[in-house]
Amino acid sequence: MKQAVHFGAGNIGRGFIGALFSQSGYHVTFVDIADQIIDQLNDKKQYQVKLATDQQESVTVKNVSGLNSLKQEEEVIKAISEATYLTTAIGPNILPHIAPLIAKGLASRVKETDEKLYVIACENQISATDLLKGYILENLDQATKEKLADKVYFFNSAVDRIVPIQNNEGSLDVLVEPYYEWVVETKESIPAVEGMSIVKELAPFIERKLFTVNTGHAVIAYLGYLKNENSTIDQSLEDAGIVEQVKKTLGETGAYLIKQYGLDAGEHQQYIEKIINRFKNSYLNDSVNRVGRSPLRKLGPNDRLVRPAVEAKKAGLSYTNLAKAIAAALLFDFNEDEEALKLQTMIKEHGVASALKEVSGLDENSEITEEVINHYNNLK
Ligand SMILES: NC(=O)C1=CN([C@@H]2O[C@H](COP(=O)(O)OP(=O)(O)OC[C@H]3O[C@@H](n4cnc5c(N)ncnc54)[C@H](O)[C@@H]3O)[C@@H](O)[C@H]2O)C=CC1
Ligand SMILES: O=P(O)(O)OC[C@H]1O[C@](O)(CO)[C@@H](O)[C@@H]1O
DSSP states (O other), rough: EEEEEEEEOOOHHHIIIHHHHHHEEEEEEEEEEHHHHHHHHHOEEEEEEEEESSOOOEEEEEEEEEETTTHHHHHHHHHHHHHHHEEEEEEEEGGHHHHHHHHHHHHHHHOOOOOOEEEEEEESSHHHHHHHHHHHTTOOOHHHHHHHHTEEEEEEEEEEEEOOSSSSOOOOOEESHHHHHHHHOSSSSOOOTTEEEEEEEOOOHHHHIIIOOOIIHHHHHHHHHHHHTTTTTTTTTSSSSHHEEEEEEEEHHHHHHHHHHHOOOOHHHHHHHHHHHTTOGGGGGGGGHTTTTTHHTTTTTTTTTTTHHHHHTTTOOOOOHHHHHHHHTTTTOOTTTTTHHHHHHHHHHHHHHHHHHHHHHTTTTSHHHHHHHHHHHHHO
């Protein structure tokens, strides 16, 4: 049986990427640090992916097992040696932590086989695989790096499926939205995986996804949180003001995307509407706290709020609604989120402009910062 190794047996790992490999005839070895999930994968060897619809259709995902990256290094190295694909869905901040083990796996593999391995990071981050590749190379000697050529390939990708936090402690089953899109950038001819689309140039796809799905979701999460910190995304969309704000913000990112990539304006508008409808799915029960999680990452210079604002400004386009979304993100003070707490401390100690400089790379006296501060004071 063909083998896939997937780092991160969480929501996207089990509910999306691992499920596609299993449906394509692969055995999937999930590598994680959560013993409870790993033990269950090895014990039950299957789980259900349930669709968040009124019919609640489900798919059984079979041929799965689990390894602990902290306790089973040798087994992970062996699994990497035998795999055709190595994928991740663990969060961009964790990539540097798994790179040393992947490097050991690759070093061992290239001594044993000339078979090709395809590495794809499935994270909400532009060029996530390039970042992972960089971290892996830092852990390899020159001779091994040279041996990777024509044997280990690294492809960037964009992943789109909403998978909320699961309220089913003790179960491997995952509730997911029916929609999904996995776009992988490569010019190679690679083994087929059901549901994977191949493109030669990822930039328009990942920017369209990140600056529509993730920007829109972030706007709802941060404004929804300000209204009621215990609410869900679909509940927040019952507020006409929030709906209007999402539409205006996606109008701004849309204007940038249309200009930058020559998208058809009508088609892009339909894409926006389809996405807002996905957000309204009440079966997902997706909390504003999950979607707003890790605000330091989400306020990063290349992420879903700041990058489109900077690009829109450069292109002479409107960015005031994006500035409002940034301001709302700066007010996200959910006390179970480490990054939110850190952000609030930064703001308290040094002020909004200084926090924006440090987190988003925006100059303290830039026009965007000025606009964000105006919105921040109004929202506060
Ligand atoms: N949930 C969603 O709807 C979507 C998430 N994504 C992206 O997918 C990635 C994963 O997100 P989720 O699945 O939602 O997160 P999650 O928190 O459900 O899953 C992450 C998994 O990684 C594991 N992990 C953490 N540190 C690890 C380490 N050092 N070694 C091995 N495993 C480790 C955790 O135990 C957990 O099982 C993120 O980059 C996210 O932005 C992308 C599209 C959709
Ligand atoms: O997973 P992140 O980057 O923390 O952000 C949450 C976002 O990612 C998703 O989980 C999937 O794209 C969305 O639900 C949401 O926009």
